[in-house]
Amino acid sequence: MWEILSDNWLLLLVGQWPHGPVGGLVATVGLAIVSLLLAFPLGIMLALGRISAHKIFFWPATAVVYVVRGLPLIMFIFWVYFFLPLLIGNSVSGVVTMVAALALYEGAYLAEIIRSGIEALPRGQMEAGRSLGLSHMRTMRKIILPQALYNTIPSMLSQFISTVKETSLGYVISVHELTFAAAQINNMLLTKPFQVFALLALTYFTLNLILTGVVKLVEKHMGSGQAVTAA
Amino acid sequence: MIEFKNVSKWYGEYLALDNVNARVEKGEVLVVCGPSGSGKSTLIRTINRLEPIQKGQIIVDGVDVYQCGSIDEMRSHIGFVFQQFNLFPHMTVLENLMMAPVLLKRMSKHDAREHGMALLERVGMGHKADVYPTQLSGGQQQRVAIARALALKPRIMLFDEPTSALDPEMVNEVLMVMKSLAADGMTMVCVTHEMNFAREVADTVWFMDAGRIVETAPPKQFFETPQTDRAKKFLSDLRH
Numbered sequence: 001m002w003e004i005l006s007d008n009w010l011l012l013l014v015g016q017w018p019h020g021p022v023g024g025l026v027a028t029v030g031l032a033i034v035s036l037l038l039a040f041p042l043g044i045m046l047a048l049g050r051i052s053a054h055k056i057f058f059w060p061a062t063a064v065v066y067v068v069r070g071l072p073l074i075m076f077i078f079w080v081y082f083f084l085p086l087l088i089g090n091s092v093s094g095v096v097t098m099v100a101a102l103a104l105y106e107g108a109y110l111a112e113i114i115r116s117g118i119e120a121l122p123r124g125q126m127e128a129g130r131s132l133g134l135s136h137m138r139t140m141r142k143i144i145l146p147q148a149l150y151n152t153i154p155s156m157l158s159q160f161i162s163t164v165k166e167t168s169l170g171y172v173i174s175v176h177e178l179t180f181a182a183a184q185i186n187n188m189l190l191t192k193p194f195q196v197f198a199l200l201a202l203t204y205f206t207l208n209l210i211l212t213g214v215v216k217l218v219e220k221h222m223g224s225g226q227a228v229t230a231a
Numbered sequence: 232m233i234e235f236k237n238v239s240k241w242y243g244e245y246l247a248l249d250n251v252n253a254r255v256e257k258g259e260v261l262v263v264c265g266p267s268g269s270g271k272s273t274l275i276r277t278i279n280r281l282e283p284i285q286k287g288q289i290i291v292d293g294v295d296v297y298q299c300g301s302i303d304e305m306r307s308h309i310g311f312v313f314q315q316f317n318l319f320p321h322m323t324v325l326e327n328l329m330m331a332p333v334l335l336k337r338m339s340k341h342d343a344r345e346h347g348m349a350l351l352e353r354v355g356m357g358h359k360a361d362v363y364p365t366q367l368s369g370g371q372q373q374r375v376a377i378a379r380a381l382a383l384k385p386r387i388m389l390f391d392e393p394t395s396a397l398d399p400e401m402v403n404e405v406l407m408v409m410k411s412l413a414a415d416g417m418t419m420v421c422v423t424h425e426m427n428f429a430r431e432v433a434d435t436v437w438f439m440d441a442g443r444i445v446e447t448a449p450p451k452q453f454f455e456t457p458q459t460d461r462a463k464k465f466l467s468d469l470r471h
Binding site (some may be wrong): 122147 | 233279281304305308311318330334337380383
């Protein structure tokens with residue numbers, strides 16, 4: 001197993017780069033970061049829709065969240081992969097497909113996290129902003145969201161961890177990420193699937209163990225700093 | 232001036248305000264008291280439209296609060312002080328005071344800071360300008376909240392049980408600030424159980440029961456010769 005690692009660590013880390021697209025672990029982390037960055041504003045918008053008193057915002061946002069949460073991610077990957085090209089008339093690369101599907105999927109989950117953060121704040125915060133004469137949107141932006149987003153950082157980081165794992169589904173549409181690299185190695189070696197996939201599991205596990213540690217640290221730090229917890 | 236005309240409010244089936252007709256004059260200090268559930272908090276919250284009403288009108292300085300073009304503009308002339316202070320915990324004390332003038336009056340940060348500091352000095356909190364609200368005692372938080380409500384130079388100040396969430400030894404510092412506001416001629420509506428405050432500072436006392444204002448009198452008259460049995464019982468319960 002260690003031999004496999006020492007022979008192939010570069011492929012597992014960066015794929016065929018610099019002779020091809022960046023792959024491997026770097027692509028996995030990159031996919032997770034980019035899609036979560038895109039999912040973040042989407043999540044905020046969906047969350048605001050979910051708590052909106054206006055039906056034209058509430059219903060579409062709620063529909064998106066329910067549909068996304070009710071279907072497996074791989075469905076979205078297939079949908080984007082097969083139907084987006086028909087819609088826009090261009091072929092779409094696997095990476096773009098994966099980012100789009102993940103952003104939508106994670107956006108819906110982030111929306112629920114952010115919504116819970118907003119709803120956990122005392123109602124008086126909104127009332128205090130409004131009674132100063134701030135509009136609803138301004139109160140949201142200056143008072144509610146800064147607190148809600150800060151308070152939900154640990155949950156959002158946890159979502160990042162599951163996003164890292166979900167990037168492995170990119171394998172089915174040949175996105176060059178970590179699982180794809182492992183499969184390539186397996187195809188070369190042919191006789192050592194157990195060792196190769198054990199190595200793959202270990203890599204994901206170690207990465208997420210580190211990330212979980214980061215979440216723990218952040219939680220601890222937030223718990224000790226009382227400046228920004230809701231009164 | 233605040234005027235209630237045939238104001239009724241329901242929470243579902245429950246009648247919270249029952250055809251209220253009353254007025255508060257400019258410069259008047261009004262204390263609203265009554266048993267819990269009598270509608271006094273609901274009443275004060277309707278003045279800046281924190282609670283919707285189903286019937287009637289509330290006119291503040293000639294403008295119908297529930298029909299006006301911009302409720303935000305209206306609210307910037309009315310200061311509101313909450314029982315739970317509701318300071319913004321992610322901002323320092325001074326930032327709490329600076330936000331509204333900077334956002335709504337286009338005041339420069341520099342001017343807003345000076346203005347905010349002056350207000351903090353006024354409520355005796357100048358030395359805490361740069362700390363976060365959660366590091367303050369309840370009484371200190373409430374004094375900051377009053378300063379914040381004053382930051383836009385409102386014409387009217389509303390106090391919704393401002394001392395009810397405080398430890399007894401902190402009540403006085405808040406009442407002192409309120410008294411100094413009253414002495415400056417501010418129009419004030421105070422929902423409070425502090426009967427000594429009412430006695431010393433109020434021009435008028437409204438006694439509410441079951442969504443109605445059942446007595447309106449100067450404090451001396453209200454405390455010495457209450458007219459209704461409900462008010463008599465309320466006052467005797469307070470003394471025990």
